[in-house]
Amino acid sequence: MTAAAVPMTRHAEHVMGTVFSFDVRGDGDHRDGIGRAVAWLRHVDAVFSTYRPDSPVSRLGRGEIGLTNCPAEVAEVLALCARVERDSGGYFTAHPPGGRLDPSGLVKGWAIERASDLLTAAGLPRHSVNGGGDVQLGAEPEPGRPWRVGVAAPPTAAGRPADGALATVVAGAGLAVATSGTAERGHHIVDPHTGRPATALASITLAGPRLTTVDAYATAAFAMGEAARDWVEDMEDLEALAVTAAGQTWRTSGFHRHVPPEFRGFLPAWPPR
Structure with missing residues (x-):
């Protein structure tokens, strides 16, 4: 006799320039909780879009309004950006070359994490929220x-992987997973210290408790290149797996704990040879 299937609702929403996917499990009607999370994402897009000239962040960046004239979330996000900038030694910044205000490197992860919190508050703790490949996992x-x-x-100097090829699989609950790399947008992450694209890594995947910091730290780690290994190793509750531009891989000492046993044989050796 097989166990009864757990009720499931899946929903995809195109917002903030990408697709957000919801997977909610458990009894009851999931639609209201998902609707609240989607409304939140649309609010975030209206406030933080750098492509909308009338968004508060665009107007703040042009000096048309002050921070006190913006929704309270703007001050919250900018404070988080400043914290990640300090933590990363300046490898993350809300001000790209030229000084333009753009907190996008933190906003998506922060918005996904908050959407996950909204689902839990709505009585739907068993869920995952995926925004463009960055994921917050609930219960x-x-x-x-x-x-x-x-x-x-990711594609590397060793070649382009087959469609659907995986660098790794991460398993868990109450976990955030974020990847920064070149697979989708090429060398789009700039090293703030040089003003040039970061090219040492093809991708880096971080795993930790909360997507706000995990996603922003992944951006910083990609900009760091090889220096990211020691930096992540020293960070509490944070692990990484990287693929270099040459096609080699490295991982931090605890990353294997997030990988299902059947995939651990594909991980690079630790300590490194």
């Missing part, structure tokens, strides 16, 4: 079984 989809997140293998 287990069913008791004793974790969520699984596949991380796409």
Whole structure:
């Protein structure tokens, strides 16, 4: 006799220039909770879009309004950006070359994390929220079984991977997973210290408790290149797996704990040879 299937609702929403995917498990009607989370994402887009000239962040960046004239979330996000900038030694910044205000490197992860919190508050703790490949995982989809997140293998100097090829799989609950890399947008992450694109890594995946910092730290770590290894190793509750531009891989000492046993054989050796 097989166990009854856990009720499930999946929903995709195009907002903030990407697709957000919701996977909610458990009894009851999931639509209201998902609707609240989607409304939140649309609010975030209206406030923080750098492509909308009338958004508060665009107007703040042009000096047309002050921070006190913006929704309270703007001050919250800018304070978080300043914290990540300090933590990363300036490898993350809300001011790209030229000084333009752009907190986008933190906003998406922060918005996903808050959407996850809204689902939990609505009585839907068993969920995952995925925004463009960056994921906040809630409670287990069913008791004793974790969520699984596949991380796409990036193109490197060694070649372009086959469609659907994975660099690794991360499993867990109450976990955030974020990847920064070149697979989708090429060398779009700039090293703030040089003003040039960061090219040492093809991708870096971070895992930790909360997506706000995990996503922003992934951006900073990609900009750091090889220096990211020691930096992440020293960060509490944060682990990383990187693929270099040459096609080699490295991981921090605890990353294997987030990988299902059947995939651990594909991880690089630790300590490194």
